[in-house]
Amino acid sequence: MTDSPDIPRQPRHTPRVALLTCRHHDHIDYASEGQLMQELVRQGAVITLVAWDDVFTPMKYEDGPLAGEAVNADVYVLRTTWDYWDRLDRFREFLTVFSKNEGGSGGLHNSGKTALANLDKTYLRELHSAGVPTVPTIFVTQGHEAAAIDQAKSNNWTPLIIKPAVGAAAVGLKKFDHPDNAALDYLRELTRTGGALVQSFLPRVVTEGETSLVYFDGDFSHAVTKVPAQGDFRSQVDFGSTYTLVDPTEAQQEVAQLALAAWEDRYGEKPLYARVDLVPGDNGQPLLGELELIEPELFLDMADHAAAMFASAILARVAPHEHTPSPGGTAHS
Numbered sequence: 566m567t568d569s570p571d572i573p574r575q576p577r578h579t580p581r582v583a584l585l586t587c588r589h590h591d592h593i594d595y596a597s598e599g600q601l602m603q604e605l606v607r608q609g610a611v612i613t614l615v616a617w618d619d620v621f622t623p624m625k626y627e628d629g630p631l632a633g634e635a636v637n638a639d640v641y642v643l644r645t646t647w648d649y650w651d652r653l654d655r656f657r658e659f660l661t662v663f664s665k666n667e668g669g670s671g672g673l674h675n676s677g678k679t680a681l682a683n684l685d686k687t688y689l690r691e692l693h694s695a696g697v698p699t700v701p702t703i704f705v706t707q708g709h710e711a712a713a714i715d716q717a718k719s720n721n722w723t724p725l726i727i728k729p730a731v732g733a734a735a736v737g738l739k740k741f742d743h744p745d746n747a748a749l750d751y752l753r754e755l756t757r758t759g760g761a762l763v764q765s766f767l768p769r770v771v772t773e774g775e776t777s778l779v780y781f782d783g784d785f786s787h788a789v790t791k792v793p794a795q796g797d798f799r800s801q802v803d804f805g806s807t808y809t810l811v812d813p814t815e816a817q818q819e820v821a822q823l824a825l826a827a828w829e830d831r832y833g834e835k836p837l838y839a840r841v842d843l844v845p846g847d848n849g850q851p852l853l854g855e856l857e858l859i860e861p862e863l864f865l866d867m868a869d870h871a872a873a874m875f876a877s878a879i880l881a882r883v884a885p886h887e888h889t890p891s892p893g894g895t896a897h898s
C-alpha cells in the first residue's frame with residue numbers, strides 16, 4: 566500500500582472588517598464600541614477603524630468627485646459616523662457608491678440602499694401607512710409651513726416638537742409651548758435647507774422615558790430605557806438622561822417587530838442591526854419614534870451577550886470578495 570499524496574489545504578480566510586467612524590470622535594463611547602472590537606477579534610476577524618470619508622482615499626471633499634481605491638475589507642459596518650449631517654451631500658454620495666455595488670453578503674452594512682432611505686425621517690410616513698403606530702407627525706416642505714402650524718393648532722398640539730427631517734442626536738430639535746409665530750419662524754428656518762417634522766409632544770416621555778429595542782439580523786438582543794434629566798425632555802445621555810437595561814413589554818416587542826417587518830417589506834432588506842425607539846403615547850401605548858438603521862448607539866456594554874451577538878451577525882455577512890466598491894460605480898480586482 567502506498568501513501569496517498571497530501572492534498573494541499575486552502576488557507577483559511579481571515580475576515581476583514583472595517584468599522585466606520587468619523588474623523589473627530591473624541592465623544593465616541595468606546596465602552597460600547599470597544600466591546601464590539603474586542604469580540605470581533607476574539608471571533609477571528611481583523612478589524613480596521615476608519616473614518617467613513619477616508620474609505621476612498623484620497624478623498625476630495627472640498628471639490629471634485631470621490632477618488633481612489635477602497636480600504637481593503639470584506640465588510641464595512643457603519644458605526645460612529647457622527648458627523649455625516651454636517652456634510653450630508655458627501656455622505657449621500659458615499660452611500661450611493663456602495664449602493665451601486667451591493668448584492669449578497671459583504672459590502673456595506675447597513676446597506677447603502679437602507680441607509681439612504683433611513684436618512685430622511687419621512688420614512689416614518691411609509692411605516693405608518695403600513696400599519697405601524699407612530700408618533701403623530703406632520704411632514705413639512707418649503708412653502709407649507711403655515712399650513713402645518715395651522716394643522717398643529719387644529720390638532721391641539723400643545724406643546725409641540727419641531728425638528729429637521731435629516732439629523733441625529735437631537736440636533737435641531739426644539740420644543741415649543743404653542744404652535745405660534747416662534748414655531749412658524751423656526752419651521753421656515755429648517756425648510757430653507759430641507760424637510761422638517763412637526764410632532765405632538767408626548768408628556769409621558771418625561772417621566773417614563775424612551776425605550777430602545779436592539780436587534781441583530783432580525784433577532785432581539787436587548788432593550789434600554791432612557792429617562793430624561795429633570796427639567797429636560799431629550800433622551801440622549803449628552804443631556805443628562807439615565808439609561809437602564811430593561812425587559813421590554815409584549816406590546817413594545819410587537820410594535821418593534823411590526824416596524825422591522827414593514828421596513829423589510831418596503832425596502833426588501835433585513836437590516837444587520839436596528840434600534841427601534843419607542844415612546845409612550847397618551848394612553849401609554851408604545852409608538853414608534855424612530856427606526857435607527859445608520860449609526861445608532863447600541864448600548865453594547867449594557868448587556869453581556871450583545872457584543873458577541875453583533876460580532877457573530879457581522880461575520881455571518883462576510884464573504885471573500887473578488888471585487889471592492891469603486892467610486893466610479895464599477896469594481897476593481
